Amino acid sequence: MRKILIIGIGAGNPDYVTVQAINALNQVDVFFIPDKGTDKVELGRLRKDICERFIEGSDYRLVPVPIPERAAAGTSYRGSVDEWHARLAHDYEGLFTQELGEGECGAFLVWGDPTLYDSTLRIIEHIRAKGFALEYDVIPGISSVQALAAQHRVALNRIGEPVLITTGRKLAEGFPNNLDSVVVMLDGDQAFKRVAGEDLDIYWGAYLGTEDEILVAGKLSEVMGDIERIRREARDEKGWIMDTYLLRRRDED
Ligand SMILES: C[S@@+](CC[C@H](N)C(=O)[O-])C[C@H]1O[C@@H](n2cnc3c(N)ncnc32)[C@H](O)[C@@H]1O
Incomplete structure (x- = not known):
């Protein structure tokens, strides 16, 4: 067979x-x-x-x-x-x-x-x-989610808490009320802008694991403009981009 x-x-x-x-x-x-x-x-x-x-x-x-x-x-x-x-x-x-x-x-x-x-x-x-x-x-292989967490040296979940892996399309509907850690993939529209009113940190990575890797981390409302610009410039230069990010509520730990 x-x-x-x-x-x-x-x-x-x-x-x-x-x-x-x-x-x-x-x-x-x-x-x-x-x-x-x-x-x-x-x-x-x-x-x-x-x-x-x-x-x-x-x-x-x-x-x-x-x-x-x-x-x-x-x-x-x-x-x-x-x-x-x-x-x-x-x-x-x-x-x-x-x-x-x-x-x-x-x-x-x-x-x-x-x-x-x-x-x-x-x-x-x-x-x-x-x-x-x-x-x-x-x-099995090492996913971009694992590469993202390793490169930022951040745990995906808070102690004993869940983590949601979702898409930009779903995040655009809002940051889930009952969660504090959300990983977003397949986001061509920078859906993080839609949740900028929430008190969140972002750990963002593009071209993870490659020689073109870019990492940005910080308070979402403060770094999202930088991420948008860096993302646009990198995509224009290479013709494509793959990026993933972790969003985490700031009010615990
Ligand atoms: C079709 S999915 C494939 C996911 C893949 N199976 C994985 O395990 O990572 C493509 C999405 O994965 C993410 N992705 C894959 N490779 C990536 C990389 N090297 N850097 C950043 N994000 C990546 C991006 O969110 C991209 O939109």
Whole structure:
């Protein structure tokens, strides 16, 4: 039976690749490399560098996977994501049939950790649910959330308290009343501005783990202007940005 490994490669620094991931990389016949267009060429290059650095020998194949644009969300965000997953599942199934022999092992190198805001696992489950025979395993990776906390040398949770991991879209609805620690990912609109009236600290990081890493921390109302400017300048210069931040209420500890 065909096998797929969904391998977390960490969120930017090749040193984040774990021993378990290196062992998995060395079993793979075919790497499926997502290609989202030209703007994140560097991320594709990092995946290739990881293969060259950690795989002994070169008897593996790299197969580019064109990733279609997701349609604008319209009235239903969930609906547009489901429709996009179904298209990807259809495309992946075709690629597996063409590019992966029976008994061969394919892999996706997933940025950060495959279980956090990533579609690969859901798409593979979708393909299997349609009856395509496939085994699969997930190898965890160091997510941008862990990289953010480590680089700022801050614990994600207060003692005995929960931490919420959410998106910029959700944060824009307001900072949750019953929580004091919230990690925000996938925020193209700097939703922290919407909660600037709350008494919060922000621990912000962009390009975490890479040589372009930028860190800013401080009282949200005091540093958010700097973050907006730094973010805009960095994105204009590189053509893309990935940033994550922790927001924490200031009135405890
Ligand atoms: C599609 S999600 C993928 C998350 C990934 N699976 C993980 O474990 O970090 C992409 C979001 O992750 C965050 N992210 C990923 N890598 C990052 C990095 N190196 N620096 C800052 N944020 C990052 C950003 O919030 C970005 O919008």
